[in-house]
Amino acid sequence: MAEFKLMKGNEAMAEAAILAGCDAYFGYPITPQSEVLEYLAREMPKHNRIVMQAESEVASINMVYGAAGAGFRTMTSSSSPGISLMQEGISYIAGAELPCLIVNVNRAGPGLGTIQPGQGDYFQSVKGGGHGDYKMIVLAPASVQEMADFVYLGFDLADKYRNPVLLLSDGAIGQMMEKVEFKPYTRPVVDKSTWATTGKPKSRNRNYITSLFIQPERMEVHNLKLEEKFKQIRENEVRFEEINTTDADYLFVAYGLSARICQKAMDIAREKGINIGLLRPITLYPYPYQRLQELASQVKMMLSVELNSGQMVEDVRLGVNGKVPVEFYGRMGGMMPTPEEIVHHLETLIQYHHVN
Amino acid sequence: MSTEQHILPGPVPVLNLPPCHTEEEYEMVYHKPATMVDTTMHYCPGCAHSLVHKLIMEVVEELDIQEKTVGVAPVGCSVFAYDYMDIDMQEAAHGRACAVATGIKRLMPDKYVFTYQGDGDLAAIGIAETLHAINRGENICIVFMNNAVYGMTSGQMAPTTLPGMHTTTSPDGRDVSYYGAPIKVAELMANLPGAFYVTRQAVNSANAVRRTKKALLNAFKYQPLHKGTCLVEIIGNCPSNWKMTPVEASRFIDEEMVKTFPLGDIKIPGAEDMKIY
Missing domain, CATH: 3.40.50.920 (Rossmann fold)
Incomplete structure (x- = not known):
């Protein structure tokens, strides 16, 4: 029989991250999602994983960039104002085609707004948010169970498409307690050796992570490659x-x-x-x-x-x-x-x- | 004026000299490090970047750590560093190199991780990331190129621009009563307990280059100790944006830059720190 636990959405998501084999979490406290960092600060070291409270959301998303670029399964989470701060980093991550999971426990805005739940970040989440032509795969959980399930799905989709995935929750789903079952999970095997920066052996060319293509001809080729990827996503991942x-x-x-x-x-x-x-x-x-x-x-x-x-x-x-x-x-x-x-x-x- | 007339000698006689030496007969006394990509650089004549790139790659070659080294390039003139260094690299967003390096190093503590950043990148937009990385004692090496201007965007005022120095955004010279004084990054960061080795060097003379090489070699050698951050600030020549010839730029460093940015070690590991080494 399935084993259910009674958990907050934020904590279920954090536990699922551990079970999904998340190597590193970088975050910054913000209501209503601080439980994620608190939970992982307590639990990640037990699993020999990296958890770090960064000096800002700007830093945490760039730590995610570094860890993802080195080929690790990594994530961050925040709430609306913090996600706004991350937009630059998310654009770079999408441009450099790095897989990672970003969680937004949406609160009401604009500005500092309030800590109560909101869905005002819809446009920011699905239409771009940062600069340039890119898209994130955006998953919207409606229960604590889905907060957990979509962590596995999010990581897998990120790896499959080498693209950031956003889990767009809100203050209510993050804070409320419901029963949750952590389903058995098998992580798909993904070869990252062709691009991850792990140190260059003599046997291969150097790997480098960049979103810079200064020649417009090359930039357009890169843009078209990204667009082809987003087309694949549109064709295959509608849920x-x-x-x-x-x-x-x-x-x-x-x-x-x-x-x-x-x-x-x-x-x-x-x-x-x-x-x-x-x-x-x-x-x-x-x-x-x-x-x-x-x-x-x-x-x-x-x-x-x-x-x-x-x-x-x-x-x-x-x-x-x-x-x-x-x-x-x-x-x-x-x-x-x-x-x-x-x-x-x-x-x-x-x-x-x-x-x- | 000399009135003496120089009379050209007649046709050069054809000499019957032995054939030139083949390459094998010469003793190799200097070579470009194999860790450099064999390509033409985009840097201006007299620029410090190309030289410092080479010094870092010499260190990587001498320590035989190409397989274990991951570099982080900034936004600025050296944004293309990964086109020249034959190692795995990541290109960071403007100012975020130390955060990116933290992400890399925390997950791969046995690798040699370094950032390569200019003064706008490190001391303006990225000073928070830099300060916190050093405060955490991230076991990385920060190579900080300080040429007192934004180079890539063609010579605007930087946080390190000298008092009175003319730039495109301080056309009448940097007014310290308006913009504050130049930030002495090395001295500032050396105050943090997480800083293990902090030095300021230059590359405007053969001696200075040798000292910088030594500093970089030390900074990389210290990484496996896991004792904290190494910061090597290098006063870089920027003849293009200083509107000088390369020779004048080198002289400017000795005559002007060092008054604000004195060269030398600012924090060196104590004997106790080096015990394990």
Whole structure:
């Protein structure tokens, strides 16, 4: 029988990192994710792994760059303002094609904002964040269980594509306690010897890690190579979950914590006779545009629910491409909508669009 | 003026000399280190970078540590260091070399890890990463090239620009009442307990080059001791941005730079520290 533990999302993620064979963690304290550094500061040395509290998020992401460039499995975590500081480093990591895992336990912004949960970093996470043309694979957990599961998945995808992977959580998923099972994990064998800087033996040419290609011709070739990789990612790594979509007339689109709230809102709406389903994107990049396009021929209206001013709704509209109305409902500043609030809004919208 | 006329001699007589010596007959007294990539460098004539690159690679060759060495290149003129040094290297973001080196060294404590950084990179945008790496006593060698200007962006004021020195962003000379005095990095960092060996050298004369080589050799030799950070500050010539000839630039170091940046060892390991060695 499976063994369950009761853990905080942040701690489950930290434990999963150890089980996934993370060689080194570099971090800096910030609410609401400081438990990650605290947990690993206690546990990593027991496994002879490296854990370091850096002098800033700028330093920690660059320590990740160094360790990843030497071929090690490495990660960092932070919350929104800290992730903003890391954007330069993330751009370099993507440019130099280094695999690593970055965790953002999203709080509400802008600026110092508040320490309560938010989803305001959606654009920053999926549209780039740092400078230049690059993408991260973005995984959005909606439970403590997924906080753990996506650590393994994130590391494996990072290695597979030599690309940074972002685990985009939020203050609620990170802080709440749920049961979690640490599933058996086999790490895929990945050969990093062709590029990792481990010291140059006589038998091979030197390896060097760089994102600099000063000749525009070479830079473009590198850009095209990256774009080809992102195309592969878009074709192969789209992940989402659907609930009650087979008979759905309406559709909630929500990720992470919002999807949890929408699940309850869906139950209430269905009791009222509104046939609504839920599409929960698990990968925010690549985004399930294709599936949304298909569902647009079936449902009469979609409602994107987010803890921000309406960011993911733009991607829903891209997928739907004008076929059906796509509406948005959200709360900001660390406030969370109640399921009843969402259902009330849904009913108003159905009336407004005369789509019942 | 001499009025003496120089009369050219007649046609040079063809001499019946023995054939030239073949290469094998000469004694090899100097060679470029095999750890250097055989290519043309992008550096300006009279620039210190090429020389210091060579010195580091001589050290790597002499200690036979090519397989164990990982370098970190900065943003600045020496951003292409990995094109010239035949070792594994990583190119860091501007100022972050010491953080990158920390990531490398902590995971591979038996490797020789060094950063190669300019004054803008290390003393301006990256001083936090540098200070904290040294404070942690990271067992790395920091080669700090101080030429008092931003070279790559063509001669702006650096944190190490001399008082009154003209640069493109201090056209009337560095005003210390406005921008503060130049940062004496070696003296500043030597105060940190994590610093094991701190020295300031130059490469503007044959003697200076020899002393710098010795300093770099020591800094690399100390790494396996795991006793802390070695910082070798090198006053570098930058004739292009100083608007001088290479000869004038070398003289400028002796006459002006050393007044603010005196050469010599600032912190050397004590006899106790060297016991294991």
